Amino acid sequence: MALIVQKYGGTSVGDTEKIRRVVRRVIETKKQGNDMVVVLSAMAGETNKLISLAHQITEDPDPRELDVLVSTGEQITIALFAIAAKTMGNDARSFLGHQVRILTDNAYGKARITDVDTSPIRENLRQGCIVVIAGFQGIDADGNITTLGRGGSDTTAVAVAAALDADLCEIFTDVEGVFTTDPNICSDARKIDRISYDELLEMASLGAKVMEIRSVEFAKRYNVPLHVRSSFNNNPGTMVVQEEKEMEDRVVTGVTYNKSEARITLTKVPDKPGIAAKIFTPISDANIAVDMIIQNTRASDLTDLTFTVPKADFKKAMEIVQRIGKEIGCERVMGDENIAKVSLIGLGMRNHVGIAGKMFGTLAAHNINIMMISTSEIKISAVIDEKYTELAVRVLHDAFELGDTKNILETT
Amino acid sequence: MALIVQKYGGTSVGDTEKIRRVVRRVIETKKQGNDMVVVLSAMAGETNKLISLAHQITEDPDPRELDVLVSTGEQITIALFAIAAKTMGNDARSFLGHQVRILTDNAYGKARITDVDTSPIRENLRQGCIVVIAGFQGIDADGNITTLGRGGSDTTAVAVAAALDADLCEIFTDVEGVFTTDPNICSDARKIDRISYDELLEMASLGAKVMEIRSVEFAKRYNVPLHVRSSFNNNPGTMVVQEEKEMEDRVVTGVTYNKSEARITLTKVPDKPGIAAKIFTPISDANIAVDMIIQNTRASDLTDLTFTVPKADFKKAMEIVQRIGKEIGCERVMGDENIAKVSLIGLGMRNHVGIAGKMFGTLAAHNINIMMISTSEIKISAVIDEKYTELAVRVLHDAFELGDTKNILETT
Numbered sequence: 001m002a003l004i005v006q007k008y009g010g011t012s013v014g015d016t017e018k019i020r021r022v023v024r025r026v027i028e029t030k031k032q033g034n035d036m037v038v039v040l041s042a043m044a045g046e047t048n049k050l051i052s053l054a055h056q057i058t059e060d061p062d063p064r065e066l067d068v069l070v071s072t073g074e075q076i077t078i079a080l081f082a083i084a085a086k087t088m089g090n091d092a093r094s095f096l097g098h099q100v101r102i103l104t105d106n107a108y109g110k111a112r113i114t115d116v117d118t119s120p121i122r123e124n125l126r127q128g129c130i131v132v133i134a135g136f137q138g139i140d141a142d143g144n145i146t147t148l149g150r151g152g153s154d155t156t157a158v159a160v161a162a163a164l165d166a167d168l169c170e171i172f173t174d175v176e177g178v179f180t181t182d183p184n185i186c187s188d189a190r191k192i193d194r195i196s197y198d199e200l201l202e203m204a205s206l207g208a209k210v211m212e213i214r215s216v217e218f219a220k221r222y223n224v225p226l227h228v229r230s231s232f233n234n235n236p237g238t239m240v241v242q243e244e245k246e247m248e249d250r251v252v253t254g255v256t257y258n259k260s261e262a263r264i265t266l267t268k269v270p271d272k273p274g275i276a277a278k279i280f281t282p283i284s285d286a287n288i289a290v291d292m293i294i295q296n297t298r299a300s301d302l303t304d305l306t307f308t309v310p311k312a313d314f315k316k317a318m319e320i321v322q323r324i325g326k327e328i329g330c331e332r333v334m335g336d337e338n339i340a341k342v343s344l345i346g347l348g349m350r351n352h353v354g355i356a357g358k359m360f361g362t363l364a365a366h367n368i369n370i371m372m373i374s375t376s377e378i379k380i381s382a383v384i385d386e387k388y389t390e391l392a393v394r395v396l397h398d399a400f401e402l403g404d405t406k407n408i409l410e411t412t
Numbered sequence: 413m414a415l416i417v418q419k420y421g422g423t424s425v426g427d428t429e430k431i432r433r434v435v436r437r438v439i440e441t442k443k444q445g446n447d448m449v450v451v452l453s454a455m456a457g458e459t460n461k462l463i464s465l466a467h468q469i470t471e472d473p474d475p476r477e478l479d480v481l482v483s484t485g486e487q488i489t490i491a492l493f494a495i496a497a498k499t500m501g502n503d504a505r506s507f508l509g510h511q512v513r514i515l516t517d518n519a520y521g522k523a524r525i526t527d528v529d530t531s532p533i534r535e536n537l538r539q540g541c542i543v544v545i546a547g548f549q550g551i552d553a554d555g556n557i558t559t560l561g562r563g564g565s566d567t568t569a570v571a572v573a574a575a576l577d578a579d580l581c582e583i584f585t586d587v588e589g590v591f592t593t594d595p596n597i598c599s600d601a602r603k604i605d606r607i608s609y610d611e612l613l614e615m616a617s618l619g620a621k622v623m624e625i626r627s628v629e630f631a632k633r634y635n636v637p638l639h640v641r642s643s644f645n646n647n648p649g650t651m652v653v654q655e656e657k658e659m660e661d662r663v664v665t666g667v668t669y670n671k672s673e674a675r676i677t678l679t680k681v682p683d684k685p686g687i688a689a690k691i692f693t694p695i696s697d698a699n700i701a702v703d704m705i706i707q708n709t710r711a712s713d714l715t716d717l718t719f720t721v722p723k724a725d726f727k728k729a730m731e732i733v734q735r736i737g738k739e740i741g742c743e744r745v746m747g748d749e750n751i752a753k754v755s756l757i758g759l760g761m762r763n764h765v766g767i768a769g770k771m772f773g774t775l776a777a778h779n780i781n782i783m784m785i786s787t788s789e790i791k792i793s794a795v796i797d798e799k800y801t802e803l804a805v806r807v808l809h810d811a812f813e814l815g816d817t818k819n820i821l822e823t824t
Contacts, residue, residue: 079481
């Protein structure tokens with residue numbers, strides 16, 4: 001008998017019929033002898049509908065009250081779930097953030113969970129009850145309702161699983177699991193059976209939309225085994241766990257891409273101490289997150305400086321940099337929104353040499369020019385012209401033999 | 413400077429524009445130097461929408477979970493109100509049942525308020541904040557969400573006003589106040605300026621739809637002055653207060669009617685001890701509320717027994733009574749759904765004689781037959797054929813000169 005936390009997202013509980021389907025699924029798993037805790041999101045579209053009500057009043061609603069408003073979405077789902085479960089003859093009980101209690105700091109709209117009181121959960125599990133918890137919401141030390149931000153229900157599930165020392169936390173979503181790359185680009189993209197937290201973190205932050213980064217970090221910190229799987233079938237998905245010996249045998253685990261950044265270059269910058277601070281301090285003051293930074297040393301005392309920012313902040317960043325550029329006397333400020341970042345991720349990179357070389361060689365063989373490169377212990381990223389994104393992903397996926405071998409056998 | 417509790421119903425907060433209008437109204441009253449506590453209902457239609465979601469799953473949803481579900485309606489309104497108030501430059505803060513805290517028993521769907529913790533309200537009022545409280549909901553001793561039943565927001569407002577010892581509790585609704593009778597029936601029905609709790613209680617329980625009985629009882633018990641008025645204009649409404657000397661000078665305060673009851677008669681019932689219990693125990697066991705009961709003694713040891721039940725329970729009651737009728741050997745069981753109860757209410761009845769006579773004489777003069785009569789200290793009710801309802805109300809309203817004299821002057 002295991003203690004299992006299952007999280008179902010908004011599309012899985014999008015209407016009462018879907019909620020009933022999820023209930024049947026939970027009951028099935030319970031009948032196999034497991035203690036069941038279920039964390040639910042709001043019905044698909046509900047949160048946006050609530051936010052738009054607030055926006056009818058003002059573009060900038062009070063954060064505390066906005067959390068009071070949007071937290072009703074999950075409250076509706078957990079009540080409907082418990083009603084359906086009871087109708088099917090299973091005891092079930094819904095819990096809101098203030099009832100569990102899920103304690104958070106008071107950063108409305110992006111609160112962090114600080115503690116979960118598991119005693120009401122354990123008490124109800126002992127009585128054979130399905131415990132149904134509202135995702136996305138908590139309560140601060142003063143009893144105010146808080147929300148955890150988009151994807152917050154994942155975080156709730158992982159935090160509850162960690163606090164309960166659950167055997168497994170299952171994240172039910174509308175994809176089958178974590179893939180070697182985007183199946184919309186590579187038809188032979190393969191579902192990864194097991195992946196380490198660190199690899200998924202790199203994949204998430206590089207553009208894969210499987211799980212919120214914060215919840216994966218949380219799972220890693222508290223060593224919560226995750227199972228990312230589809231809510232529409234019973235296929236096993238992807239297990240996300242601590243590093244395992246075999247994982248290092250894979251040279252590359254996945255290929256990701258990200259089209260949401262833009263590039264800014266300053267040429268012939270006087271190479272004096274303090275210049276970088278002069279450029280990046282006003283950018284960070286404007287709340288713009290800089291991702292990659294590359295500085296090429298030129299002959300003489302001049303240098304070229306290139307960095308990337310989110311496309312959404314590109315205009316604002318360009319204005320700042322053009323002003324600074326004049327102040328520090330650089331030659332030119334250039335911007336480019338048509339870039340993409342393509343990345344290889346894999347624990348095996350630590351032990352295998354020549355991966356970067358093979359990556360660059362593969363791109364070169366297809367005439368794809370590399371504008372910027374950055375690396376970490378388990379990933380290599382290259383910035384390229386946006387129009388080559390899909391091509392680059394496909395040739396890298398092929399070169400590192402990530403595709404579904406069955407598919408290859410079938411088609412050859 | 414006064415402490416005022418204002419309650420706005422669902423039609424007054426039916427959309428964000430209406431909510432904004434209510435906010436402006438509250439701010440106006442605050443600017444006159446008053447401390448403001450606002451109790452809100454769910455947006456019109458919202459509660460029914462939530463209930464129908466539950467009914468998509470089952471006709472008989474779990475009561476605890478149904479309360480979790482429907483309590484979201486008020487949560488949405490108070491958040492939107494506070495957002496709008498802040499946008500207009502006024503500090504405002506929303507409070508849910510568990511935040512105020514409004515303690516209730518655990519009778520889900522019809523909980524009774526047992527205590528209101530006023531300290532968070534007082535603290536926020538001291539800071540100049542508009543305190544916005546979700547109507548209709550509370551929390552039981554175990555932290556479960558409860559709701560107070562239809563019209564529960566009135567009860568919340570009165571309970572909060574009582575706990576705060578507020579100077580005034582204003583109930584904003586879609587009518588102008590309490591009228592001498594239904595203005596849809598008598599065009600010269602007059603708004604009553606001041607009425608006693610007891611008179612309003614009799615009027616409410618006899619069919620006037622101004623306020624929930626429970627909240628008026630609550631106001632009476634804690635001596636909370638009520639002001640029932642329109643949310644669509646600034647006209648003064650009706651003050652509901654303790655009895656005042658002048659009120660007894662009015663012979664009759666209002667005429668009400670009620671078409672929601674049906675009549676059941678057993679003829680030639682053996683007049684033995686215990687017979688009444690034999691009939692009414694199974695009816696009350698079936699949760700059917702009996703209103704009027706009249707027993708006519710016949711010559712010999714036989715009696716006729718007539719009583720009224722809600723129309724909704726008429727069929728069930730008839731089945732029971734037909735069964736019992738056979739057991740006790742009465743002559744016949746007759747049912748009649750086409751009845752109405754017409755009532756006169758007024759504190760003055762205590763001191764004025766001849767009111768019943770005048771009532772019966774007026775009805776007789778219009779050929780309206782009286783089937784049953786019941787009286788209390790401050791009311792007289794007559795059951796008549798339903799088709800004469802409007803006629804009876806009009807002739808009684810005229811006979812006791814309740815109409816708007818201005819109107820009469822203008823038309824003569």
